Amino acid sequence: MKKFSICFISFFFLFFMSMVNFMMMIYFIMNNMVIFLEWEVITLNSVSVVMSILLDWMSLLFMMFVLLISSVVIYYSKSYMSSELNLNRFIILVLLFVFSMILLIISPNIVSILLGWDGLGLVSYCLVIYYQNFKSYNAGMLTALSNRVGDVFILMVISWMLNYGSWNYIFYLMFMKNDYEMYMISSLIIIAAMTKSAQIPFSSWLPAAMAAPTPVSALVHSSTLVTAGVYLLIRFNLLLIDMLFLKILLLLSGLTMFMAGISANYEFDLKKIIALSTLSQLGLMMSILSMGMPDLAFFHLLTHAMFKALLFMCAGVIIHMMNDTQDIRLMGGISNYIPMTSLCMNISNLALCGIPFLAGFYSKDLILEMVSLSNLNLLIYYIYYLSTGLTMFYTIRLIMYLMVNDYNLMSIYNLYDEDYTMLKSMMVLLFMSVISGSMLSWMIFLNPYMIYLPLNMKMMVVYVSLLGGFIGYFVSNMMIYSMNKFLMTYNISSFLCLMWFMPSLSTYGLNYYFLKLGQNLLKYIDLGWSELYSGQGMYYILKNYSIFYNFYQVNNFKIYLFSFVMWMMILYYFMLMKF
């Protein structure tokens, strides 16, 4: 029975589906085919809620990548989570996640996107709080609620799109571009995508979500969940060209890229560094999207998925070996002992930096060249190139800490690399992260881009990379006694290190006001004035009236009889007056 565990079955199934999608994708690109399946759920007043499936090359390609990564991750988690009692629950959650992602990818219809989007948010919540400690609980809440903000915006988009009579947005986006409603829709969609892809101001959930198990991070937080927002904007890009909001998105995503790069340099938690690098690359994807080049964003999305997943997997192996610590100050010199893993790590890191002819080079370099070619202001140009330099900076710093410096954990240790399950899965991704860049650039770009740049602008990439590398090397060599001047820069470094205070703002800054408002409402209205004007108040009024009445009821009999006689006298008097 061991052969037929759920991990194996799902691995084979997903891998098979991935290959099927690959074949279909090539066929569809060659023949320029699109398959569109539709099933009507309900028609109400001439608006139809339909469940549609759109299979064109973009969705098939993305599906192929998602299925490949997820199959490899499931295979990997067979060994990574082997000591977990509830492994079946975990795998089923991962499969649910993949299913939601696929629903998102194949939907040309905003209602079925909502299905996938909501599903993604909820299942990622379940996955993040898989380990039951306080950190996971808080991280899960942050993740779920940040994603929920996006959900809410998509709900609003659904209701604004009611105006057009159909929720299949791909049909009318280009034609209705100048309407007021479309303007509203596009703003809402952009904000929704920003929450999912963790741009500023919603970026606090991504580093916090590292409380999830590493396979989850590899699948969810590197390639699938966070790219859902980018994918949504790619689908909507016909709508978004030449919009004002897109300029704001450019600024925000650029700042995300920059901020994540800086914060990654201050971090000492391995997974957080990788998370922040994901955030930085997401910012890159969003910003190139907002400059009007969705193809490049898609390209970078796909290649990034490959090497980032690989990077997370390697991090998982390392964490396992380091007795479950994640602090890089305790690691060092592992390249001596675990050559295969450090090989994978190095290749993925170099692909991340954009070293020539690995996967990341094709997408990243093309992006930077297109950025240099387009007309933009100096600030954006600086942000792009500085972020590239920062990428190199933290990459080299990470490599130095992990592989070159001394081992700091324990005096007697055993680091082993022979977990073949995990290695096999990493090999697949290694292969893909080397060749996928070139493969994709030959397949999806039918006409190559014409790049014509002056020499220094072209070499600017090399300059900043080298600069970043050098600084990374120097920073990682700093000893403890050279840090005694650090308190002078305390304010600046806490600002930069704590992700520009966004986690605190998203949690403490918002929580307090709403919870306090809720408590005050409960105390003063529900248990206060509402009670006074209805139940308790009426009771007291009536009771007091009754007590007052009793004062007249309990009386001397003579007074009563006398009052009756007086009444009769008064009537008699009036009557006589009348006559």
Added chain:
Amino acid sequence: MMKFMFMIIFMIPLCFKKNMFWLVQNLMMLMMFMFMNLNISIYYNTNLSYMFSCDIMSFGLILLSIWICMLMLMASENLLKMGFYVNFFLLNMLFMLLMLYLTFSMMNLFMFYLFFEGSLIPTLLLIVGWGYQPERIQAGMYLLFYTLFASLPLLMGIFYIFNKSNNIMFYFLKFMSFDFYLLYFSMILAFLVKMPMYFVHLWLPKAHVEAPVSGSMILAGIMLKLGGYGLLRILILLEKLSLKLNFIWIIISLVGGFYISLKCFCQVDMKSLIAYSSVCHMGVVIGGIMTLNYWGFMGSYLLMIGHGLCSSGMFCLANINFERLNSRSLYINKGMMNFMPSMSLWWFLLMSSNMAAPPSLNLMGEISLINSLMSWSWLSMIMLMLISFFSAGYSLYLYSYTQHGKYYSGLYSFYTGVSREYLLLMLHWLPLNLMILKVDWVMIWF
């Protein structure tokens, strides 16, 4: 249609014998399936009898009431074990089912009122008779008096309509129109208190918390929908004034929904949280009905049915915890996933339906209601965004607090879920999430 009334009436003598609990429950299930075989149509009322009729709206709600009554019996096995006046409980249940059935199937506005009030009495008896805490006295009083205070003016309104138009059947009243402000307020307030709307919702948390599980289920499942049903029936004849004045109710219920979802975060009692979330959902429903849109009417009906199943299921879950731990407080009910992981699945499914996650009926209902409210005024977007967001917030709060983390260290012994409880929860969840495949049966009622 009368045959079902007689079926319920002739089940009453069964209550006086011993060991009839499960027989009555199975007969109710049988009645449910028999009822599904009736012919129904969108365009007219079918199955006419003396005063009974059946169109899709009443059909769906009667189905829901039979279903929930049946599930109530399944959930109250604790009463059977302890022997707490089982016969009287069965009698109460049958009386309630009879009243609800008659309410929804009457063609006559006055008869509807009669049984609408009549269904209060078994609820009151349930709360005060089988509740757990001394606060149930106040809860019963609040329930009775809030509802009666608003519905006696409804009686006056009904007689006014009767005197003016000399008939009182729904079908003929559709062609009348009344222009009298007092009439409008007196007729609408009754249903708004029942729904409940924000300022007059105080009875609901009290009644839900103090009731036993069967009382909570029927309250959340059907009694709130009586208000919705009434509104959907009578707004047609108050159309002229509704167009002028409905904005009041929409504003109160939307802003109130936001406030209530904030108040949910401050609750310590599980049942109280679920009760407040009911008020929040019903606030959106009221908003949708009051816009007088087609989307609003359809969506509110759908959300009523979905909410009935979902809230009722959540109360069952709260009771499952209560039976084991004898407390409803969140400080004690935590970390349940360590003991009952399968129950966590049901918590998650029902909680996700509560926050309108796909593919539940709640999602479709909320989408329809958001559509109708936004088409009424785009400014409602702000409140709707806040309500949706916070409803996800408190649902997740409830789920993660009860399921994840370390369990209460004062626990002594525990038994995991029994199949009856799983069956109960599945029967709540299955219609809720699978009906989305044929949602036009529960959505389009005229």
Added chain:
Amino acid sequence: MNSNKMFFLFILFFSTLISISSNSWFGCWIGLEINLLSFIPLISHSTNLFSTEASLKYFLTQSIASINFIFSILMKMTLMKNFEMNNFISIMINSSLLMKMGSVPFHFWFPNISEGLSWFNNFLLMTWQKITPMILLSYYLNKNFIIIIMTLNTIIGAIGGLNQSSLRKLMTFSSINNLGWMLASILISENLWMFYLIMYSFLISIMCFFFQLLNMFFINQLFISNINYSIKMFLLINFLSLGGLPPFIGFFPKWILINFLLSMDFFIITFIFIMTSLIILFFYIRIIYSSFLFNYINLKWMKIFLKNKNLIFINFLSFLSITGMILSTLIFL
């Protein structure tokens, strides 16, 4: 029930017949006097101080009312020759009749006296003694005056009863409240009033019968759980019925009355009526809560025995109370 009582009871019934079937005002007055005369022996027991005091008070109030009645009648005969309608004289006549009945604002004797009476006598006081004055009232009604009075009746009945713990006084205030409803029905038609009276008497008879059986006079006596379970349930249902909750039979008269009042466009009055009936319902429910819905310790030293024939009677009455409405729709269909 000994033969004395039967004799005086017979004369009581006969006196009402005299009063309502006479064609002269004098005959009415004669009937009223005989009524007073025959009721006093029914009430007073020489051994019980309370009932003696009650009978004395009753005699005083009713005789003053009768004297005023005859005085107003004579004045009417003298000054107006029995043909015109004069406001003041009609108010005088109505006032004296209202005092006979125990209606606001002349009702202060009513709770006082009922404290000294047994349950059967209370029942007579609350139902039978209203017939004659009501019918006489309908002969010479002053509409505006009666409208004010009936509104006041309902309000005072509700508010006065809120703070009571004696069952007799409570029933009295509820009787004053229902008197308001009955006055409203007299305004509309005599048939309607008769219907209301019959329904009300039916309900009150069940209540008085129950309390007589259980020998209970105060609310805290109802806490005994030794009472048979079905008795408690019937008590619950009958109180709810008396309060006017559908679907019990007590709702029936109120329904009909509200219908007719609204057809005459008495909106505010109807609103006041129904709101005060809510208050009355509140204290009914307060009573039955204590007795029925809580579990108390079983007292071993106090047991209540019920004879079998009483049980059958109780069952039948309560069955009628529960299903009366539905059965009546079958009859009047």
